[in-house]
Amino acid sequence: MNTAIAFILVFGALVFFHELGHLYFAKRAGILCREFAIGFGPKIFSFTKNETVYTIRLLPLGGYVRMAGEDPETIELKPGAKVGLLLNEKEEVIKLVLDNRDKYPNARVIEVERADLEHALTISGYEEYEEELQTFRVHEKAYYVSGGEEIQIAPYNRQFGSKSLGQRALAIFAGPAMNFVLAFLLFVIIGLMQGIPVDKPIIGELVPNSAGEKAGLHQGDVIKSINGTGVDTWTNVTTIIRKNPGNEMTMELERNQERIVLKVTPTAEKEGKQEVGRLGVYGPVEKSLLGSLKLGAEQTYKWTKLVFVSLVQLVTGQFSIDALSGPVGIYNLTGKVAESGFVNLLGLTAALSINLGLFNLLPVPALDGGRLMFFLVEALRGKPIDRQKEGLVHFIGFALLMLLMLVVTWNDIKKLFL
Structure with a gap:
């Protein structure tokens, strides 16, 4: 790979x-989660689903979930600012257009007097040529529109x-x-x-050209004894083999309900400062x-x-x-x-x-x-x-x-x- x-x-x-x-x-x-990012730096790929922008970024140094309220909100409406308001059928503000208002001819433009987009969810201001203060209810999932991007507002109850x-x-x-x-x-x-390894005296896989394969061992052979000593676990088998590097041993097996006797000689291999015997066979596993x-x-x-x-x-x-x-x-x-x-x-x-x-x-x-x-x-x-x-x-x-x-x-x- x-x-x-x-x-x-x-x-x-x-x-x-x-x-x-x-x-x-x-x-x-x-909590409103604005972004789910893998990586940092410039965006390579992104898509939006259920309020969250999912992004893959250039630098593979981690990732983050950007939750509303963890950082100060980047947009703040101050008195005197002119904002375009797009309303739904319930007369609730669903978009607050901060710039390029000419792209939204249906927006109602007001000069902001006060705005509370965290608790009361209202915005008040004066429309052009109107002297009466207008107050609009803001939908809890309304968006700012700025620089061609739409950013969802974060009421306090949606903040971290x-x-x-x-x-x-x-x-x-x-x-x-x-x-x-x-x-x-x-x-x-x-x-x-x-x-899963199981502690039974059964031959599992064999390493190609290993001492065990050359001696005639087959996968599935059941080991009954080594040098006349009975064995009933794979731990017994490996313990005896490790203690006999280079020594010929007699192994009694059961294969297809038949008794077989083979001569095997473990190869001698270094393990730290000592020499141990290896046959090149693995123990049995069960799935x-x-x-x-x-x-x-x-x-x-x-x-x-x-x-x-x-x-x-x-x-x-x-x-x-x-x-x-x-x-x-x-x-x-x-x-x-x-x-x-x-x-x-x-x-x-x-x-x-x-x-x-x-x-x-x-x-x-x-x-x-x-x-x-x-x-x-x-x-x-x-x-x-x-x-x-x-x-x-x-x-x-x-x-x-x-x-x-x-x-x-x-x-x-x-x-x-x-």
Whole structure:
């Protein structure tokens, strides 16, 4: 598989599931989600559905869901501004035309006296040559029209900050949580494709030209004994083989209800400082949905524990920052793994998904964990922290993360030339 295609698929899956968690629970809470983006920078592709613009952007450095109220609204109607109003059959404003009003000849133009598009949802002003103040009701899903773009207004009840602490926390936590869900699903798929190892003394697949194949072993052979010692598990088989590198052994088998005796000699291979025996045979596997679900849970737990320990070691300085990989390192690794097969690529994607989920839960400003930390402080003190102060902390955290990204990327580039 082409490295670029493999990387795009892996990166896209990680970011899509992460942001999908944010989007789903934000929409469930009634928050207006303006954009669902994969990548940063200039748009490559976009379409609009159910109030949200879905975009793919140029730089594969993450993604985001832009929720109303998280950033200050970019459009503000001030007294004296002239605005064109398009009304529906109920005399509600459905579009507020801020410029190029000549393209909307049916719009009623007013000079704004006051506007409340968050709470009261009204706009008042004077039409040309009229002295009476006119007040119009604004539809809760009305749009601004500016620069050829239509931007939906965000009443306060559709903004992130209007929701309960629990709803906001869930919308943020759901992103990392979906990365664990993705990892679990991928491990389940791997189990369904490859089967689940079972501890039975039965020959599974054989490596071509291996010692086992040359000795005459067949897939499905049931091993009864080795050198006269009875075996009843695959663990017994591998233990005996590993202890006999280069030693001829007598293996008693059952094949098609017949007893067969073969002479096998494990090859001697180095494993660390010791020499172990290898036959080039795999143990048996069984394919089942229940077994695959169990495998998915076990592998997700195993990798979560492994990544968590690694993050703790990084924070405590037990290993160097040079061990981290950024986009360049992941791109290179993805290419190598993709060459070894689709199943291995699924395994890498699952492992990276857990990495992304845990990393985002770190209590670091600008990460999801940092935002959850602010929610915890809000719960303890009974009121939210000043938005400007919180925004400054997140900005500093984001700048430090970008600096870390530059350092890691530089290390990745240097490794390519070593």
